Amino acid sequence: MHHKDYMKGLSILQKARALREALSDDFRDILVEGIYTESERIAGSVSHFEDGERKNWDIKIDRIVTHPLWGLPLMFLGLAVVFWVTIVGANYPSQFLATLLFSIGDYGARLFEWLHMPWWITGFIWHGVYKGLAWVTSVMLPPMMIFFPIFTILEDLGYLPRVAFNTDWLFKKVGAHGKQALTMTMGFGCNAAGVISARIIESPREKLIAILTNNFVPCNGRFPTLIMLGIVFFASTSPSSFSSIIAAGAVVGSVLVGIIFTLIVSWLLTKTILKGEASAFTLELPPYRRPSIMRVVYTSIIDRTIFVLRRAIIMAAPAGGAIWLMANIHIGNESLVKIVSDFLTPLGTAIGLDGVILLAYIIAIPANEIVVPTIIMGYLGVGAMTDLNSLSELRHLLVDQAGWTLLTASCLMLFAVLHNPCSTTILTIWKETRSRKWTLISAFMPLLIAFIVTFIVAQLWRLLQSGI
Secondary structure, three states: OOOHHHHHHHHHHHHHHHHHHHOOOOHHHHHHHHHHHHHHHHHHHHHHOOOOOOOOHHHHHHHEEEEEEEHHHHHHHHHHHHHHHHHHHHHHHHHHHHHHHHHHHHHHHHHHHHOOOOOOHHHHHHHHHHHHHHHHHHHHHHHHHHHHHHHHHHHHHHHHHHHHHHHHHHHHOOOOOOOOOHHHHHOOHHHHHHHHHHHOOHHHHHHHHHHHHHHOOOOOOOHHHHHHHHHHHHHOOHHHHHHHHHHHHHHHHHHHHHHHHHHHHHHHHHHHOOOOOOOOOOOOOOEEEEEEEEEEHHHHHHHHHHHHHHOOOOHHHEEEEEHHHHOEEEEEEHHHHHHHHHHHHHHHHHHHOOHHHHHHHHHHOOOOOHHHHHHHHHHHHOOOOOOOOOOOHHHHHHHHHHHOOHHHHHHHHHHHHHHOOHHHHHHHHHHHHHHHHHHHHHHHHHHHHHHHHHHHHHHHHHHHOOOO
């Protein structure tokens, strides 16, 4: 290449760089909008429909569901309806399944006793490992059998891209990618699935942001705690006909908290350890389609429900055994559960909780589904997982015996949303990033945030109560 040609090329590159810097931030959006507007004009000028009055339902529906003013409220209303259907629909099957599985466990324990097996083998296998698995199965399976088919139907209909379209401006504001909304939606079923779905984001930086913040979306394993709090503390004071609606509203409120912290943490990451600007996101909304029944059944049950339940069961088995061991190993006159929970009580009190709740979350790292039964076992002081027969019994245990207040319920709801991911999600993050650094950050960053937020809420609550 001659020197003259080199200088000419360099001059062109410099002019191109200067022109690029002079462009406004929304230039790409304006360009894409212009291309599609012109394409629509050309298509309209060369196309002819015989009836002349053909209704384009896609455009009419999109004018409502992607409206700048109504799009987000309709999205949250739809989310509330999904949660309400899941709560109402899963309540009785979950109770039936729990009763059935716990009865099988009791018969199994009696069989071992009849065979004169040592008490600790009977207890560890049937009252520890098995009942831990029974709790996870009865709590997770019915909601997933409802939630995942609804999610898959919305996916088949073509609504999920509209969710990304509605929230793209929010993620752009915090320096993240619009597709992160889709990974968050997957996280409602399982955070591990949400982490895997981050593969749809091309930018490594923005993909990592989506992975690190997916934990703030309450997964299926956290719903039992959130639903229990919603019913026992928020819905119990209202007429029974409205209790499920209020419980669903409480769960949606916790989801909103998770979304807010997703945006805040995403913004902090883009300003600190993952600096950068949001990459361009052009989304062509697909046409609405009729859901395929076979695909809905296969995807929701085989690919999602069974996959997530299998991984949760694998992780929950050792946790159930650990709970039983701690409840049945005594030092002096006190069990390990009592000793450890008493040790954790000062820290728990500082953040509006108590030692039993913190111990439950430590034991439940493999599976969040066993948080509630571990708390119940800790308060009752029994050596095996147990199930309470009614919500009134549960409220009596938590409020009258354990001394829970509205502060306890509020801080626990915040902690349930913000705390560290389960071991399944942590393992998935390691497999996706192959980085110890990012895996450790993903595990401890949410936990630190949960402690800070609940500590601030607890201290402010107590200051207001004291009249200061």
